[in-house]
Amino acid sequence: MVAPNSPSPPTETDVLVIGSGPSGAVVAKRLFDAGVDVTVLEQGEWTDYDRARADTPEFELTARREWSSDPTQRHGKGDFPIDNTDSEVVPLMWNGVGGSSTSWAANWMRSKPSDFRVRTLDGVADDWPISYFDLEPHFRKVEPDFAVSGVEGDPAYPEGYAPPLPPVTLTPGGRRMAEAHNRIGWHWWPGSNAISTVSRGELNPCQQRTACMWGCVEGAKVSVDLTHWRPLVAQGLTLVSGARVTQIQTNAQGHATGAVFTDSAGVERSIAARTVVVAANAVGTPRLLLASGRDGSSNGLANSSGLVGRRLMLHPTAGVVGLFDEDLQSYRGPWGQMAYTLQFYETDDSRDFVRGAKWSLQPTGGPLQSTKRWPWGDSQFWGKGFHAELARRFGRSLSWGIICEDLPDESNRVVLDGDNPDETGMPGVRIEYSTSENSKRMLRFMTARAVESFEAASATRTVVAPQVRETGWHMLGTAKMGEDPGTSVVNRYGRAHDVPNLYVVDGSVWPTSSGMNPTATIAAFASWAADHMLEDQRLKEVPA
Amino acid sequence: MTTSDAFREALSALTDALIPRAGRHPSASDVGVPGPLLDRALAVVPEAAPVVETAVDLVLAGRTPDEALAHLRAESRDEFELFAEITAGAYFMSNEVREVIGYPGQPQVLARVELETLVDLVLPVMENVAGPRLAPGDGPREGDR
Numbered sequence: 001m002v003a004p005n006s007p008s009p010p011t012e013t014d015v016l017v018i019g020s021g022p023s024g025a026v027v028a029k030r031l032f033d034a035g036v037d038v039t040v041l042e043q044g045e046w047t048d049y050d051r052a053r054a055d056t057p058e059f060e061l062t063a064r065r066e067w068s069s070d071p072t073q074r075h076g077k078g079d080f081p082i083d084n085t086d087s088e089v090v091p092l093m094w095n096g097v098g099g100s101s102t103s104w105a106a107n108w109m110r111s112k113p114s115d116f117r118v119r120t121l122d123g124v125a126d127d128w129p130i131s132y133f134d135l136e137p138h139f140r141k142v143e144p145d146f147a148v149s150g151v152e153g154d155p156a157y158p159e160g161y162a163p164p165l166p167p168v169t170l171t172p173g174g175r176r177m178a179e180a181h182n183r184i185g186w187h188w189w190p191g192s193n194a195i196s197t198v199s200r201g202e203l204n205p206c207q208q209r210t211a212c213m214w215g216c217v218e219g220a221k222v223s224v225d226l227t228h229w230r231p232l233v234a235q236g237l238t239l240v241s242g243a244r245v246t247q248i249q250t251n252a253q254g255h256a257t258g259a260v261f262t263d264s265a266g267v268e269r270s271i272a273a274r275t276v277v278v279a280a281n282a283v284g285t286p287r288l289l290l291a292s293g294r295d296g297s298s299n300g301l302a303n304s305s306g307l308v309g310r311r312l313m314l315h316p317t318a319g320v321v322g323l324f325d326e327d328l329q330s331y332r333g334p335w336g337q338m339a340y341t342l343q344f345y346e347t348d349d350s351r352d353f354v355r356g357a358k359w360s361l362q363p364t365g366g367p368l369q370s371t372k373r374w375p376w377g378d379s380q381f382w383g384k385g386f387h388a389e390l391a392r393r394f395g396r397s398l399s400w401g402i403i404c405e406d407l408p409d410e411s412n413r414v415v416l417d418g419d420n421p422d423e424t425g426m427p428g429v430r431i432e433y434s435t436s437e438n439s440k441r442m443l444r445f446m447t448a449r450a451v452e453s454f455e456a457a458s459a460t461r462t463v464v465a466p467q468v469r470e471t472g473w474h475m476l477g478t479a480k481m482g483e484d485p486g487t488s489v490v491n492r493y494g495r496a497h498d499v500p501n502l503y504v505v506d507g508s509v510w511p512t513s514s515g516m517n518p519t520a521t522i523a524a525f526a527s528w529a530a531d532h533m534l535e536d537q538r539l540k541e542v543p544a
Numbered sequence: 545m546t547t548s549d550a551f552r553e554a555l556s557a558l559t560d561a562l563i564p565r566a567g568r569h570p571s572a573s574d575v576g577v578p579g580p581l582l583d584r585a586l587a588v589v590p591e592a593a594p595v596v597e598t599a600v601d602l603v604l605a606g607r608t609p610d611e612a613l614a615h616l617r618a619e620s621r622d623e624f625e626l627f628a629e630i631t632a633g634a635y636f637m638s639n640e641v642r643e644v645i646g647y648p649g650q651p652q653v654l655a656r657v658e659l660e661t662l663v664d665l666v667l668p669v670m671e672n673v674a675g676p677r678l679a680p681g682d683g684p685r686e687g688d689r
Binding site (some may be wrong): 054059065155158175181188195205208209210211218220327333372383384388391392394 | 613
């Protein structure tokens with residue numbers, strides 16, 4: 001698949017979108033379709049899907065290397081220095097056209113209504129200034145674009161949630177767990193995924209290559225470079241790749257006037273804009289805002305609250321594997337999720353923690369993955385016991401991936417690291433993050449319940465995966481949304497309190513993290529914010 | 545990578561120590577891991593070449609394969625795991641091995657399931673009044689759009 005040519009960047013635009021992940025894609029599409037002049041700057045490059053290898057014997061050896069979500073391991077063109085030595089969890093992201101939708105597992109999980117009201121319900125953290133029902137029309141707007149497949153009617157959600165496409169296969173393993181949960185009265189539901197099950201636009205139906213996070217050779221797993229950017233660029237939208245924005249510029253009145261960026265040839269350029277939209281994830285967004293402080297201010301841009309970079313939430317994650325006598329062909333299936341459970345999602349006062357977790361049922365991969373330390377632990381099975389243990393694991397195992405809600409803590413943060421600049425001289429970042437006691441208790445509880453779940457399905461053995469640091473797929477909270485400028489960075493539409501024509505639309509704005517994979521709600525919020533931008537007169541004002 | 549007889553012989557012994565022959569399961573050297581398969585694996589994981597040479601050098605210096613692997617593991621678990629991974633990765637590329645373990649690779653198998661096949665499974669979830677529903681007060685609030 002040939003990447004579009006990166007155009008010469010314009011010198012001015014109406015709306016500048018910084019970042020090309022799902023939130024940037026939703027905003028750009030909405031505005032472009034409405035006739036607004038939009039320019040997108042993306043620090044990384046287009047993904048070459050010819051390097052996807054799920055249809056070759058080399059697949060397992062290459063999967064977690066070339067397609068690694070860890071920028072400190074991948075060292076891709078769009079990556080920048082991240083010091084994560086002081087973080088118990090390593091942030092994971094894909095810095096390229098499509099953002100982390102290139103490497104995500106495509107779980108599509110709307111936040112629940114309670115996720116927006118955690119303070120009211122459980123007395124912790126904060127309520128969002130918007131509700132599930134504010135975003136509900138926007139979930140419905142974006143879900144067709146994200147080719148969401150699944151089954152209508154999950155009683156854990158309000159009525160009316162109907163994924164537009166038929167679900168991916170439940171698989172023999174999924175059926176096994178569904179029957180078990182029905183026996184013990186635990187919730188489960190067929191997986192909802194941004195994985196197409198039909199031919200649709202740029203997408204093809206899923207063929208269970210089980211390579212969702214490592215290059216979908218079928219073009220079935222949604223990544224917004226395929227679903228949004230290619231069609232938009234073909235229609236004339238300007239997306240400049242290899243363009244690292246190093247500063248958002250403002251005038252004496254405190255309005256954003258555009259940005260300075262370094263292009264793919266290393267030349268510093270600038271672009272004027274009437275409105276600036278930042279969609280660079282909860283690590284990239286605070287990096288840019290903090291680096292954009294006026295007159296060298298160390299406080300950064302849009303940061304009178306002092307919260308830019310703070311309240312980083314990373315969803316503590318655990319894995320539990322169940323082994324079965326039967327051949328479940330568990331090297332095959334959406335990865336992705338075959339099914340999910342919200343049995344332990346809400347707060348229960350009988351437990352020693354608040355909030356809860358969502359579990360996704362996943363395959364366990366090919367034979368090489370069956371030999372790895374994660375999730376199998378440090379067992380000594382090489383040599384004499386190799387073939388017997390491989391036979392027990394390979395194809396006969398299932399995995400619960402557990403995502404715990406992460407409560408906000410101002411000491412968890414992204415800070416600029418001037419000692420580690422990137423090639424443009426822009427500071428890198430340092431991550432400071434500790435797992436809370438609430439999270440630790442929740443992880444213990446959830447892994448114990450996941451063991452029970454597999455035992456109910458007659459698993460012959462269960463394995464609790466070792467805790468690893470490389471689980472920070474969901475980065476949230478570092479430009480908090482709220483009505484009070486003293487305690488938030490942006491308002492309910494993502495507009496910065498301090499800079500009236502600056503918006504943040506990615507997961508940075510989340511006041512709480514939910515226990516769900518966040519992309520669905522990130523996309524819905526971006527849609528909500530984009531509609532507000534279209535109503536906002538400032539789109540038409542010329543900065544002084 | 546060097547292809548001397550001594551090197552290949554040591555490499556065979558090392559890979560067989562990790563993946564020996566057992567019943568109908570071939571050993572690593574039975575399927576040619578120390579030869580073309582490993583070369584293919586190293587073509588996509590070139591960073592493993594030094595650790596392969598390190599492991600072989602330990603055997604050529606007089607250690608048994610088990611001693612060499614134990615030493616490698618004690619000195620650097622990451623290096624041991626990389627050597628094990630490249631060996632197993634090459635092994636599982638063998639058609640013979642794939643046949644024995646029943647792994648067809650990742651062929652195309654259409655993923656869509658028709659809803660009627662799920663009805664009997666999801667009905668109990670919908671009827672389970674004790675299951676997770678909305679939290680108290682989770683309906684639309686006055687003023688919500």
